[in-house]
Amino acid sequence: MSIDKELREELRQVSDSMRCPPDLYERVRQSYQHYMNEKRGRSPMKKRMLAGIVAAAILIPSAVFASSYLADDIFGSVTTIEQRGGSQEDYQEIEGMLQAAKGKLTEDEFKEYMELTKQMVQLKLKITDERGVKHEEWLTQEEQQQFEQLASRLAPYFEKINGTTNP
Missing domain, CATH: 1.20.5 (Single alpha-helices involved in coiled-coils or other helix-helix interfaces)
Incomplete structure (x- = not known):
């Protein structure tokens, strides 16, 4: 061993x-x-x-x-804008405007702003053809009055969003 x-x-x-x-x-x-x-x-x-x-x-x-766009609440989708002569860039610009509004308006103001904007867009879509040309003559007298009322009701919100009002 x-x-x-x-x-x-x-x-x-x-x-x-x-x-x-x-x-x-x-x-x-x-x-x-x-x-x-x-x-x-x-x-x-x-x-x-x-x-x-x-x-x-x-x-x-x-x-x-995955979060939904605010513009989807108004238009439904980007294809609605594209069918009316708009583009993806136009859709993104509108989304940016809505996001800015959400940041500058109170919650109640933003809800009313979205509702008024939705009504305004429905009227604008009605008068816009597939090439993006607006034909205001397509509106009835009642719809034209509604359009003017919506524009006047939205004006203070646009001023607040763009910062042209005094606090």
Whole structure:
């Protein structure tokens, strides 16, 4: 037998004959248990934190893109404008105007503004052909009066939105 094997065998026999005090076993067991609990507690927390960050990174931009446009409440969709000679840029400009109005008007004012704007747009869509040309003569006398009333009721809102009124 080689010297390494003899030494290994001798050490194994001596270690088998050694006895550790029982409290040492308990301290080692507690220490190992504490280590395992910390390791188990840290890892899921890191995974949860990482999952939360990834979810936020995915959900926030998708919520922005998925949110409905204010202009959709008035027109229904961008195709309505395109059918009347408008473009995607026109639709985005209207959306920007509505977003500005939402930021500058109170909630009640904005609700009334949206309702009046919706009525005004319905009349404008009625007089606009597929090339985008307006034909005011297509309106009846009653609709023309309604159009003028809506314009006068919307004027203060436009002034407030554009910042031309004194607070």
